[in-house]
Amino acid sequence: MTQDELILEFSKKYTPEQTEVFKKAVAFAANVHASQLRESGELYIVHPIEVSRMVMEMGMDAASVTAAMLHDVVEDGDNITVADLQREFGDEIANLVDGVTKLTKSGQQTYITKKQEQSENLRKLFLAIAADVRVVIIKLADRLHNMRTLAYCNPYKRTRKAKETLEVYAPLAHRFGMGAIKGEMEDLCFMYLMPEEYASISRQFKEKQTERQETLDDAKRIIGETLKEAGIEASISGRPKHLYSVYKKMQRLNSGINEVYDLIAIRVIVETVNDCYAALGVIHANWKPLPGRFKDYIATPKPNMYRSLHTTLLAPNGIPFEVQIRTKEMHRTAEYGIAAHWMYKEGRTVQSLLDKKTSWLRQVIEAKENTEDSREFVESIMKDFLGEYVFVLTPRGEIIDLPIGSTPLDFAYRIHTNIGHHCQGAKVNGSLVRLDYKLKTNDVVEIVTSNSQAGPSRDWLKIVKTQGARNKIRQWFKKENREENIARGRDMLEDAAKRQSQTLAELMKPEYTSVVLDRMRFTCMEDLYSAIGFGGISAGNVLHKLMELKKKSDKVEELAEKIRSGEGGEAVKAHVPVNGIIVKGDPGMAVRFGNCCNPLPGDPIIGYITRGRGVSVHRADCPNVSSLRTEEDRIIDVEWAINTRSAFNASLQIEGENRPGTLSQISATLSGLNISIQSINGRPVADGRYIIEMTFEVANTEQLNVIIKNIKKLKCVSEVYRMNR
Numbered sequence: 001m002t003q004d005e006l007i008l009e010f011s012k013k014y015t016p017e018q019t020e021v022f023k024k025a026v027a028f029a030a031n032v033h034a035s036q037l038r039e040s041g042e043l044y045i046v047h048p049i050e051v052s053r054m055v056m057e058m059g060m061d062a063a064s065v066t067a068a069m070l071h072d073v074v075e076d077g078d079n080i081t082v083a084d085l086q087r088e089f090g091d092e093i094a095n096l097v098d099g100v101t102k103l104t105k106s107g108q109q110t111y112i113t114k115k116q117e118q119s120e121n122l123r124k125l126f127l128a129i130a131a132d133v134r135v136v137i138i139k140l141a142d143r144l145h146n147m148r149t150l151a152y153c154n155p156y157k158r159t160r161k162a163k164e165t166l167e168v169y170a171p172l173a174h175r176f177g178m179g180a181i182k183g184e185m186e187d188l189c190f191m192y193l194m195p196e197e198y199a200s201i202s203r204q205f206k207e208k209q210t211e212r213q214e215t216l217d218d219a220k221r222i223i224g225e226t227l228k229e230a231g232i233e234a235s236i237s238g239r240p241k242h243l244y245s246v247y248k249k250m251q252r253l254n255s256g257i258n259e260v261y262d263l264i265a266i267r268v269i270v271e272t273v274n275d276c277y278a279a280l281g282v283i284h285a286n287w288k289p290l291p292g293r294f295k296d297y298i299a300t301p302k303p304n305m306y307r308s309l310h311t312t313l314l315a316p317n318g319i320p321f322e323v324q325i326r327t328k329e330m331h332r333t334a335e336y337g338i339a340a341h342w343m344y345k346e347g348r349t350v351q352s353l354l355d356k357k358t359s360w361l362r363q364v365i366e367a368k369e370n371t372e373d374s375r376e377f378v379e380s381i382m383k384d385f386l387g388e389y390v391f392v393l394t395p396r397g398e399i400i401d402l403p404i405g406s407t408p409l410d411f412a413y414r415i416h417t418n419i420g421h422h423c424q425g426a427k428v429n430g431s432l433v434r435l436d437y438k439l440k441t442n443d444v445v446e447i448v449t450s451n452s453q454a455g456p457s458r459d460w461l462k463i464v465k466t467q468g469a470r471n472k473i474r475q476w477f478k479k480e481n482r483e484e485n486i487a488r489g490r491d492m493l494e495d496a497a498k499r500q501s502q503t504l505a506e507l508m509k510p511e512y513t514s515v516v517l518d519r520m521r522f523t524c525m526e527d528l529y530s531a532i533g534f535g536g537i538s539a540g541n542v543l544h545k546l547m548e549l550k551k552k553s554d555k556v557e558e559l560a561e562k563i564r565s566g567e568g569g570e571a572v573k574a575h576v577p578v579n580g581i582i583v584k585g586d587p588g589m590a591v592r593f594g595n596c597c598n599p600l601p602g603d604p605i606i607g608y609i610t611r612g613r614g615v616s617v618h619r620a621d622c623p624n625v626s627s628l629r630t631e632e633d634r635i636i637d638v639e640w641a642i643n644t645r646s647a648f649n650a651s652l653q654i655e656g657e658n659r660p661g662t663l664s665q666i667s668a669t670l671s672g673l674n675i676s677i678q679s680i681n682g683r684p685v686a687d688g689r690y691i692i693e694m695t696f697e698v699a700n701t702e703q704l705n706v707i708i709k710n711i712k713k714l715k716c717v718s719e720v721y722r723m724n725r
Contacts, residue, residue, distance in 0.1 A: 003030065006049055010056065010065065018062035025069045025089065032077040037715065040152040047145060048072060054141040058339040059332075064134045067096035071138055074101045076713075099128030099135035100142065122168065136172060137339050140181050143169045147188045154657045155687040157718045162192040171386035177304035177337025186244035194247075201243050201250075204257045215319045216264050223266065223283060223323070230282045235269040262312065262322035269331050273298060276325045280309050283323060287313040290320060298330075300393070303401045305333055390441045406439050406465045412447045413469035420469065421456055421476055422449040436463045455480055477534040485533030486526050493532060496539040500547070507546040516545050580641045583607060583615055590614025591638075593648075597622035600648050602701030607638035647697040649678065650704050651723040654711060658690040662716045669710050670696065693723065 001009075003026050011019045029048050036044035048069050055068040066089065073080045074097060082101070085094035128135045147165055150158050166189040173182035191198045216238040224236045241263050249260050257263070268279055276298060293312035301307045308326040315321060332340040389401045392411060402410055408426030412419045425448040426433055439445065456473045464470050497504040513525060520537065522528045531537045580601060581591045590613070597619040599605050604620035617638055618625055654666065663682060670677055675696050682692040698704050708720050 001049055001053055003045070003049065006053060009053070010062075013056065014062040014065075018066075021089065021093075022062065022066050022069065025066045025093075028088065029069050029073055032073045032080060036076065036713070038149065038152070039715065040149050044072075044076070050145045051138070051141045054145065055137060058137065058141075058336045060134065060137055060339055063092050063096060064137060067093050067100075067134075068138045068141060070097050071100050071142055073097070096132065096134060096138065099125070099132060100139045133176075133338060136176055140169060140173050140176075140178060144181055144185060147185055150188065150192060154689060154718060156655070156689050158192050162189040165189050166193065168386065173337070175304055175386060176339075177302075177306055177333060178335075178339065179306070179337065180335040183242040183245070187242050190244040190247065197247060198243065201247050201257070205240075205243065205246070205263070211317070212264050212319060215315045215317060215321065216266065219266055219287075219313075219315060219321060222286070223268065226282055226286050227268070227279055230278070232275055232279050232282065233271060234275070234279060237267050237269075239265055239267065241265065262320070264319075265322040265324060267331070268323060268325045269328055270325065272327060276309055276327065279325050280311065283313070283325075284311070287315075289313055298326075300397050300399055302391075303399055304337060306337075308334060390439055390443075392439050392441070392443045392445050395444060395446050400445075402439060403465055407436055407463055408433065408439065408445060408447065409435050409460055409464050410466045410469045411439065411445045413464070413472050414466070415447070417472050419447055419449055420472060422451065422453045423456075424448050424450040424453045435460070478530065480534070482530055485530040487529075487533070489529035489532030489534075489539070492539040493529070493542060496543045500543065502543070502547065507543070507550055509550075512546050512549040515549055516542065519545070580646050581605075581607075581615075581617055582639050582641050583636060592616055594618040594622060594624070596624050598649050598651065600650060600698065600701045600704060601640045605638055605640070607636040609634040609636055647699065649695055650698045651693065651695045652708070652711070653721045653723050654692040654694070654717055655719040655721075656690060656714075656717040658684050658688050659716055662690060663692065665714050665716060666692065666694075666711060669714065670707065673707060673710060675707060689718075 007019070007023055007026060010022050014022070030045050033044040033048070038044055038047060048071060051071060052065050052068040056065045070085065070089070070093065074082060074085070082094050082098045085097055125135070125139065129139075143165060146161065150161060153161070165185055170182050170185040170189065173179075173185060220236045220238055224234070227234045227236075241260075246257065246260055246263065250257060253259060268283075270276055270279055290312040293310075295310040297306055297308050297310065307330045308324050310322060310324055312320055312322050326334065329340075388404050390404055390406065391399050391401055393399055394415070400411060400414055402414060408428070409420060409423060412423045412426070423435070426435060426437070427446040427448065428437060428439070428443050430444075455476050458477070460473055461470060464473065494504050497507065517523070517525070517528060520528065520542075522531065528537075528542065532539050532542060583591065591607075592610075592614060593599060594608075594616050599617055599619045599622075605617055606620055606625065607615040607617055610616050615636060615638065656662065663680070667677065667680070675698070678695045678697065680692065680694040682690055684690050696707075698707070704722070708722070711717055711720050
């Protein structure tokens with residue numbers, strides 16, 4: 001599809017005013033991507049055109065389609081920011097683009113290690129989806145088109161992208177009910193990640209394909225005729241099962257392909273819900289249904305909004321096939337999930353209308369509020385909402401999905417926080433069970449509550465499976481009886497100090513308490529006392545930190561005097577204008593940079609008082625910091641001086657496809673940025689790839705990020721990492 005063809009299609013569905021904005025977005029994207037090519041050799045603009053088309057075909061609003069056209073301009077454009085988009089297209093479109101833009105490209109984060117980058121980017125994406133669900137529609141369309149063209153990437157990148165898609169994006173599509181996208185993503189990932197298994201399943205599937213197709217055609221014809229005779233207007237279609245779904249079912253059942261009953265399926269699309277049940281009756285009257293295979297997802301929809309009637313029939317030749325009966329609206333929801341519900345109603349978007357159906361998103365926000373660690377946050381979301389789960393029912397028949405291994409307590413907290421807090425027992429399928437019982441699919445769960453149950457037990461933290469339940473239990477202990485906890489905590493800290501022959505007043509100086517509050521993530525001393533009081537942290541741990549800070553304060557003065565007088569050994573005096581470091585409390589101390597991490601201005605840093613060599617400065621994320629922190633008395637606060645003009649060494653590892661001219665292209669890129677290369681080494685590795693390690697001088701992290709961004713634009717480059725040396 002060309003730009004003009006896309007604009008024409010857009011104009012048929014949206015207002016003239018919206019079309020003008022979209023035209024502007026197309027021109028903007030075309031200009032930004034003008035000199036860029038895809039790895040397939042196509043013009044880069046082909047990608048945003050396809051993503052916009054997909055989002056438009058799903059029936060999304062004009063802002064979503066426009067944002068889809070612009071979704072890569074910040075990430076892959078030269079010096080384009082979210083602020084630029086706000087000025088050109090307004091906050092709504094700019095915020096959608098920002099939601100699908102990686103942190104390291106949106107101006108919110110300096111370059112970090114690859115694992116940190118992945119966690120930070122996923123955290124940002126999940127929170128953006130929770131804020132505006134349209135973000136997930138654009139992101140899934142973007143990823144699906146990239147998967148369709150993955151064959152042009154090198155083997156390493158294919159594997160990495162396919163693995164990420166199977167672990168993150170296909171589960172996201174499933175969670176939002178987008179069956180068509182989920183199925184295609186999974187099959188593409190299956191082909192790239194498990195080529196032998198994919199070929200085997202494909203071959204087995206084709207062995208009886210002719211017989212299955214004949215069965216399918218006969219069944220479609222007969223079902224169509226019988227429904228017409230019954231006066232039920234219906235559209236009949238057939239579809240083969242996705243290969244990855246077949247593979248997963250074979251693995252789960254430990255069986256061969258012939259034991260999978262729904263290799264072929266017929267969809268019956270009718271007008272009304274009554275027609276669904278009427279059609280089911282007609283079909284069962286003419287075909288033999290297999291016992292235990294009927295499922296009514298109309299009466300009890302799946303949590304991802306899927307609704308349909310399922311039944312499995314046996315053809316005269318013995319081949320089983322599945323029949324799915326649904327209305328047109330249900331079919332659209334089955335294919336496009338949450339996108340099928342996007343519309344305007346009384347001036348409000350469907351975002352407000354979908355709160356109940358996407359209530360799990362609120363728990364994403366709760367998870368964010370309870371952890372600042374990105375990796376822990378992402379693992380919590382992946383486990384609680386995007387992993388394998390069981391379906392259990394409330395006594396009223398509402399389906400609740402929970403991670404495999406969940407207990408009645410997890411169920412109780414998923415229903416409501418207060419039900420969890422006042423849980424006294426649980427019944428599963430009418431029988432009392434222990435609170436650590438592992439729930440199974442189709443269990444009917446009833447929670448027995450009592451007002452006499454004052455609150456959760458600390459032992460519950462060992463029972464619950466979900467991070468959501470764990471967070472709510474912890475929050476209860478933090479908030480309940482706060483005043484009593486504060487008083488108890490203060491007394492406990494005082495007693496701990498007396499046992500160590502310490503005077504608490506000497507340890508409670510603002511310069512000590514402020515550091516403890518910051519490191520332990522508390523906003524005030526009352527919060528710290530409360531945490532001690534309810535048992536969240538130990539008084540001994542807090543006292544130890546205060547004592548170490550006092551000890552360090554005393555020692556810094558002593559050590560600084562030794563360094564200044566020369567008693568501490570040979571050390572080069574640091575001048576702030578040269579090394580750009582301010583040592584808080586003693587700017588005259590000698591300074592050196594850790595060779596293990598090579599910090600740059602802009603990096604968060606810490607100082608470590610060495611024996612005789614002054615202060616060693618490290619990046620806060622340096623691999624050696626955890627071991628350095630075991631000697632708290634030698635950690636000292638340092639910061640970058642303003643307007644540092646020094647040059648600093650930075651090292652990058654560059655990966656990509658091994659082809660002639662690679663080194664010269666990278667060198668030319670750095671030369672064009674006026675960067676002087678100090679060393680460069682390259683070596684070939686497996687799968688026709690190369691690894692290049694280079695060191696050069698930069699002024700700060702901002703300049704390093706510009707270098708990384710420009711190197712990543714090279715067709716021969718797939719990954720760029722900052723090295724810790």
